[in-house]
Amino acid sequence: xxSQTYPVAGGLQTxxxxxxxxxxxxxxxxxxxxxxxxxxxxxxxYALLFLVIxxxxxxxxxxxxxxxxxxxxxxxxxxxxFTMHGTTMVFLVGMMILFGFGNYLVPLxxxxxxxAFPRLNAFSFWMSALAGILLYFSFIGGNGLAGxxxxxxxxxxxxxPLTEKAFSPGHTTDYWTIALLANGIGSIGxxxxxxxxxxxxxxxxxxLMRMPMLPWLYATMxxxxxxxxxxxxxxxxxxxIDRYLGGHFFDTQAGGSAILWAHFFWIFGHxxxxxxxxxxxxxxxxxxxxxxxxxxxxxxxxxxxxxSIGFISLGVWAHHMFTIGLTSYGNAFFTLSTMLVGVPxxxxxxxxxxxxxxxxxxxxxxxxxxxxxLIQFLIAGLTGIMLSVSAWDWQLHNSYFVVAHFxxxxxxxxxxxxxxxxxxxxxxxxxxxxxxxxxxxxxxxFLIGFHLTFDLMHIPxxxxxxxxxxxxxxxxxxxxxxxxxxxxxxxxxxxxxxFVYNMVHSYFKGELAGPDPWDAWTLEWxxxxxxxxxxxATDPVVGSxxxxxxLKHPDDPDSAFx
Amino acid sequence: xxxxxxxxATQGNFLTSTQELNCATIAAHRNTRPVKSSTSIRGSLAGxxxxxxxxxxxxxxxxxxxxxxLSTPAHETNSIGLFVVIICTAIFAVVAALLGYAFWRxxxxxxxxxxPAQVFGSMQIELSWTIIPVLIVVVLFLATARTLxxxxxxxxxxxxxxITAVGxxxxxxxxxxxxxxVTANELHIPVATGNGGRVTYIKLTSADVIxxxxxxxxxxxxxxxxxxxxxxxxxxxxxxxxxxxxxxxxGAQHAKMLLRVYVDTPEQxxxxxxxxxxxxxxxxxxxxxxxxxxxxxxxxxxxxxxQSCINCHAVQGTVANGRFGPDLTHxxxxxxxxxxxxxxxxxxxxxxxxxxxQFKPGCLMPAMHLTNKQNLQITAYLQTLK
Ligand SMILES: [Cu+2]
Numbered sequence: 001x002x003s004q005t006y007p008v009a010g011g012l013q014t015x016x017x018x019x020x021x022x023x024x025x026x027x028x029x030x031x032x033x034x035x036x037x038x039x040x041x042x043x044x045x046y047a048l049l050f051l052v053i054x055x056x057x058x059x060x061x062x063x064x065x066x067x068x069x070x071x072x073x074x075x076x077x078x079x080x081x082f083t084m085h086g087t088t089m090v091f092l093v094g095m096m097i098l099f100g101f102g103n104y105l106v107p108l109x110x111x112x113x114x115x116a117f118p119r120l121n122a123f124s125f126w127m128s129a130l131a132g133i134l135l136y137f138s139f140i141g142g143n144g145l146a147g148x149x150x151x152x153x154x155x156x157x158x159x160x161p162l163t164e165k166a167f168s169p170g171h172t173t174d175y176w177t178i179a180l181l182a183n184g185i186g187s188i189g190x191x192x193x194x195x196x197x198x199x200x201x202x203x204x205x206x207x208l209m210r211m212p213m214l215p216w217l218y219a220t221m222x223x224x225x226x227x228x229x230x231x232x233x234x235x236x237x238x239x240x241i242d243r244y245l246g247g248h249f250f251d252t253q254a255g256g257s258a259i260l261w262a263h264f265f266w267i268f269g270h271x272x273x274x275x276x277x278x279x280x281x282x283x284x285x286x287x288x289x290x291x292x293x294x295x296x297x298x299x300x301x302x303x304x305x306x307x308s309i310g311f312i313s314l315g316v317w318a319h320h321m322f323t324i325g326l327t328s329y330g331n332a333f334f335t336l337s338t339m340l341v342g343v344p345x346x347x348x349x350x351x352x353x354x355x356x357x358x359x360x361x362x363x364x365x366x367x368x369x370x371x372x373x374l375i376q377f378l379i380a381g382l383t384g385i386m387l388s389v390s391a392w393d394w395q396l397h398n399s400y401f402v403v404a405h406f407x408x409x410x411x412x413x414x415x416x417x418x419x420x421x422x423x424x425x426x427x428x429x430x431x432x433x434x435x436x437x438x439x440x441x442x443x444x445x446f447l448i449g450f451h452l453t454f455d456l457m458h459i460p461x462x463x464x465x466x467x468x469x470x471x472x473x474x475x476x477x478x479x480x481x482x483x484x485x486x487x488x489x490x491x492x493x494x495x496x497x498x499f500v501y502n503m504v505h506s507y508f509k510g511e512l513a514g515p516d517p518w519d520a521w522t523l524e525w526x527x528x529x530x531x532x533x534x535x536x537a538t539d540p541v542v543g544s545x546x547x548x549x550x551l552k553h554p555d556d557p558d559s560a561f562x
Numbered sequence: 563x564x565x566x567x568x569x570x571a572t573q574g575n576f577l578t579s580t581q582e583l584n585c586a587t588i589a590a591h592r593n594t595r596p597v598k599s600s601t602s603i604r605g606s607l608a609g610x611x612x613x614x615x616x617x618x619x620x621x622x623x624x625x626x627x628x629x630x631x632l633s634t635p636a637h638e639t640n641s642i643g644l645f646v647v648i649i650c651t652a653i654f655a656v657v658a659a660l661l662g663y664a665f666w667r668x669x670x671x672x673x674x675x676x677x678p679a680q681v682f683g684s685m686q687i688e689l690s691w692t693i694i695p696v697l698i699v700v701v702l703f704l705a706t707a708r709t710l711x712x713x714x715x716x717x718x719x720x721x722x723x724x725i726t727a728v729g730x731x732x733x734x735x736x737x738x739x740x741x742x743x744v745t746a747n748e749l750h751i752p753v754a755t756g757n758g759g760r761v762t763y764i765k766l767t768s769a770d771v772i773x774x775x776x777x778x779x780x781x782x783x784x785x786x787x788x789x790x791x792x793x794x795x796x797x798x799x800x801x802x803x804x805x806x807x808x809x810x811x812x813g814a815q816h817a818k819m820l821l822r823v824y825v826d827t828p829e830q831x832x833x834x835x836x837x838x839x840x841x842x843x844x845x846x847x848x849x850x851x852x853x854x855x856x857x858x859x860x861x862x863x864x865x866x867x868x869q870s871c872i873n874c875h876a877v878q879g880t881v882a883n884g885r886f887g888p889d890l891t892h893x894x895x896x897x898x899x900x901x902x903x904x905x906x907x908x909x910x911x912x913x914x915x916x917x918x919x920q921f922k923p924g925c926l927m928p929a930m931h932l933t934n935k936q937n938l939q940i941t942a943y944l945q946t947l948k
Binding site: 074075076079153154155159161162167252253255256257258259292293294295297298299300301323324325327328331332335336339340342343346347349350351353354356357358359360361362363371374375378379382383385386389390391392393394395396397398399462463464465466467468469470471472473475476477478553556558561 | 624625626627628629636638639640642643646647650653654657658660661664665668669670671677678679680681682683684687688691692695696699702703706707709710711713714715731770771772774776778781782783784785787788789790792805806807808809810811812813814815816817818820923924
């Protein structure tokens with residue numbers, strides 16, 4: 001392997017990246033680019049920047065909570081930190097980095113030269129980027145430029161009527177709202193783009209059922225994004241009407257409804273969780289087979305499971321509202337629909353397990369993270385089932401058990417998979433390998449920190465600790481646990497810094513990767529690393545799900561089995 | 563230890579009393595599991611888990627543990643919860659073992675050049691791991707639905723005590739329509755078992771933003787929404803003090819919107835009700851005028867009534883009838899101030915009147931900037947509100 005590039009069905013020529021321009025020209029080329037690869041990288045870098053910021057906010061909160069009754073942060077500052085942390089991590093880190101990978105990988109994996117609408121793509125990126133700037137500008141502008149800096153403090157799900165003028169004067173809520181509107185427009189643009197790309201831009205021979213799993217999952221995710229972001233955008237518009245035009249959709253003092261916002265928010269918010277996790281499924285479904293040296297097990301079932309997760313997830317939102325006073329029938333319905341998500345999710349997990357079974361697993365950095373992902377995702381799924389038991393959720397809802405559960409999903413599954421994906425595709429994006437020794441440090445530290453924090457975090461929840469509190473009483477028995485949780489948070493922070501260092505260091509000093517460093521099977525590895533701006537000199541023609549396998553094993557091609 | 567003693571302990575030792583109480587109640591609770599659920603397999607499984615849960619929680623000694631349950635809704639949620647925990651743990655054990663085995667058994671050897679056999683799928687296997695989860699889901703759902711309906715749609719007994727609880731930014735208001743009582747922050751209800759026991763039904767609503775009413779040992783949380791009334795019930799099995807706190811983020815001092823529920827014996831409850839029904843009076847006796855230098859309750863009352871205190875606070879039977887803040891009519895019958903933020907001692911009371919923001923920064927009672935003399939006078943008056 002290594003330096004050789006694989007022509008796919010008919011003399012594909014590849015070139016190395018174009019030679020370097022001047023410094024300013026280089027920057028200019030990034031700003032005006034409509035190239036899906038450059039946009040993808042910009043998304044990822046932008047998201048990683050915010051990952052560090054959001055992480056810092058988390059660390060500040062963890063210091064404050066390390067012992068009962070601390071005065072490290074003011075109450076109001078703490079409230080701002082969790083609002084900003086949540087909003088940042090979901091919208092500026094999660095969405096952005098996943099769209100980044102989608103942008104970069106989907107066209108390459110389906111053998112296209114770019115996304116279906118390159119200009120829309122650039123527009124979407126800049127809209128989403130604007131959202132981050134707007135949100136963080138609220139630190140300066142929230143109470144007017146001359147006043148002291150501030151930031152939104154109504155929690156990332158911004159329950160009405162706390163967001164109404166009467167309870168949230170000033171402009172911080174407005175920055176939050178407008179930031180989410182801008183981000184939503186960007187997300188909708190990208191979703192349309194990904195859907196159009198997947199359905200219209202596939203190369204010759206790539207039927208839908210020959211498409212790799214990752215584009216499938218991105219298609220499902222984009223479909224969900226379209227359906228989920230719209231209610232959020234509508235709700236934001238209504239909130240602005242309430243705040244500035246005398247509306248009272250959510251203004252309970254004028255007869256508005258607080259539950260209405262909750263419905264709007266969660267009919268966005270729950271599918272949003274799947275919007276974030278589906279791409280991670282896609283990455284796992286690419287990386288696990290390559291490092292097990294086996295084809296993905298049960299591809300049709302995997303596709304069906306992904307799509308059905310997408311559909312079912314549209315009908316589960318009120319499991320965030322079991323305590324809000326639904327009828328018993330309402331609670332029962334959402335219990336059942338939520339539990340049902342477990343079935344296709346289980347199918348996915350078992351199929352990954354079967355992919356490992358009988359393979360020859362190579363524990364390179366991407367696979368280390370993917371292995372941890374499998375176990376952690378299993379746990380996250382099971383605590384999810386526990387929370388779906390509406391009667392028990394009356395106790396667990398809004399407790400640290402829930403915080404632990406969704407961090408298990410977001411960090412234990414999604415962030416682990418993102419690290420895996422970064423180790424896996426970084427060589428494609430930059431042409432250089434990430435350092436493996438640092439990767440091991442990163443992996444083990446992050447793993448230990450993660451489990452210290454989030455395993456233990458379930459327990460204070462069971463002991464009645466609600467979320468969003470800036471301090472707690474000493475007699476509750478939560479102190480020791482919280483101290484350990486905080487220590488775990490710091491360890492994770494150190495691990496991430498090692499990773500950031502590795503990314504920068506390897507960009508200049510890393511070992512050259514060559515087009516196909518992992519001996520993989522999908523089309524992105526058929527072109528140079530980094531790929532030329534046109535991706536493929538000629539349209540590749542594929543005859544199976546693993547075109548590069550067919551090329552490498554002409555005696556035993558997949559195409560013979562389809 | 564008798565209940566009355568415990569109550570004394572509560573007053574004397576604010577921070578540890580609930581812990582003590584908790585240990586005692588956990589121990590007692592072991593012997594008084596409801597008979598109902600031990601009749602089914604589910605019940606006995608849950609019973610087993612409950613025991614394990616109790617052991618774990620006894621270690622942590624938390625007065626807010628959801629496992630040391632003391633009323634039927636809490637018992638039932640707990641049993642179903644532990645049932646699910648057991649099933650999920652079993653699933654975890656099986657799948658994690660398989661994963662662990664695969665991780666280890668199928669790791670690549672060093673000198674291995676050949677690709678392993680490529681397997682693309684298997685209908686039978688895939689069907690089995692679709693059907694088994696479906697069956698598990700059916701079981702879990704039916705079990706949940708049973709608990710759900712039995713708690714949420716339980717018929718209200720004719721002699722139930724009705725209370726209305728109103729959430730305010732960072733404190734709680736309680737109405738007992740049956741007795742014409744209005745009070746704040748510390749809820750008193752009768753024990754539900756034995757002679758004269760009553761089940762308590764609480765209507766929940768909010769005066770401003772969403773709050774959530776949560777005392778883990780008595781039951782799950784129910785949200786308090788403005789413009790809407792939710793209802794929940796408790797049938798506490800044992801007298802004592804139970805703590806909890808607001809479960810929905812409601813603004814700056816959400817963290818110090820603490821809850822204290824006093825479950826009284828029927829006699830204690832009757833005595834408490836009698837006390838709360840007493841009106842206060844205007845103490846005109848030795849008043850000269852509000853600029854008087856004397857520090858006594860009568861002067862204190864005049865100072866209190868001439869400040870804006872009475873725009874926000876009510877003292878029934880006097881001119882003070884504000885409704886924005888907690889009702890102060892029987893302030894001294896409460897153990898804590900500021901929704902559990904601090905203990906109700908004379909020093910704390912004076913400090914609170916001086917500047918509540920030092921205890922609950924961001925709470926909705928402003929520092930009144932009165933002179934030290936005025937604070938002493940007001941405090942002297944407030945201390946008569948027994
Ligand atoms: Cu509250």
